[in-house]
Amino acid sequence: MDISNLTIAEIKKIACTAGFLKEDFRHALLMDRRAGVREIYHRLQRLESIKVAEIKRLEKMYHHEKDLTAKGYQPVAGVDEAGRGPLAGPVYAAAVILPVGLKIVGLNDSKKLGAAKREVLAEQIKKSALAWAVGVSTTEEINRDNIHWASLTAMRRAVRKLKPKPAYVLVDGYRIDRLAIPQLPLVGGDGLSASIAAASILAKVSRDGIMDYYHRIYPPYGFDRHKGYATAEHLRALTAFGPCPLHRTGYRPVKDCLAGPGT
Numbered sequence: 001m002d003i004s005n006l007t008i009a010e011i012k013k014i015a016c017t018a019g020f021l022k023e024d025f026r027h028a029l030l031m032d033r034r035a036g037v038r039e040i041y042h043r044l045q046r047l048e049s050i051k052v053a054e055i056k057r058l059e060k061m062y063h064h065e066k067d068l069t070a071k072g073y074q075p076v077a078g079v080d081e082a083g084r085g086p087l088a089g090p091v092y093a094a095a096v097i098l099p100v101g102l103k104i105v106g107l108n109d110s111k112k113l114g115a116a117k118r119e120v121l122a123e124q125i126k127k128s129a130l131a132w133a134v135g136v137s138t139t140e141e142i143n144r145d146n147i148h149w150a151s152l153t154a155m156r157r158a159v160r161k162l163k164p165k166p167a168y169v170l171v172d173g174y175r176i177d178r179l180a181i182p183q184l185p186l187v188g189g190d191g192l193s194a195s196i197a198a199a200s201i202l203a204k205v206s207r208d209g210i211m212d213y214y215h216r217i218y219p220p221y222g223f224d225r226h227k228g229y230a231t232a233e234h235l236r237a238l239t240a241f242g243p244c245p246l247h248r249t250g251y252r253p254v255k256d257c258l259a260g261p262g263t
Contacts (some may be wrong), residue, residue, distance in 0.1 A: 025088035061194040078195025086228030088246040093154035094202035109190035110200040133161035137166035
């Protein structure tokens with residue numbers, strides 16, 4: 001392929017298309033004596049290396065799903081929750097069944113992703129998943145049962161809403177009690193399993209959305225910004241206005257506020 005008569009701008013334009021995948025085009029870039037052209041070649045090589053590494057990472061994240069499928073368990077669901085730590089608001093959980101081997105570029109633990117990226121991935125997950133569902137435990141249930149049991153309840157609700165019913169469940173962290181389905185708890189599962197990572201993203205995006213809604217009901221607390229977590233802004237608002245019905249009465253800053261000054 002002869003690119004000697006092309007300008008660097010024209011070559012860059014070609015490189016932004018599927019043409020850069022062609023071996024003859026890459027070879028022409030490498031052979032060109034212009035420094036700007038060789039830089040395009042090296043940039044494409046770096047991008048290709050990143051792409052290959054991402055594919056390998058995603059393949060590794062299906063280890064548990066593939067192992068269980070090989071043992072006859074189909075389909076396999078991943079489950080995770082969002083909202084254990086905040087001082088206010090419900091805890092959300094999601095359950096997701098992905099086609100084994102589906103590669104959603106960027107799929108990862110929701111905590112490692114920005115809000116915009118989570119939103120994009122959430123839409124891709126919903127479109128690509130064989131099934132997905134969300135379960136919720138309210139603030140009242142958290143106050144009554146404690147956050148641990150409320151989180152398990154939300155995860156159990158998410159799994160039970162799945163259609164088709166999963167044959168096996170991969171869950172982040174803790175075993176889900178009262179769930180009549182075989183399950184494997186994985187510590188740090190949202191970084192080890194594609195299905196759990198997908199669930200972590202849907203749970204986080206769903207919870208963030210409801211906290212944005214609650215901000216319109218209780219605007220002084222800034223729920224749209226901190227989602228109920230114990231930021232300096234949230235703690236100042238809690239001191240100034242006292243707890244609202246969304247606040248978790250068993251959490252120390254809320255409990256202290258309810259007890260009053262000097263206690």
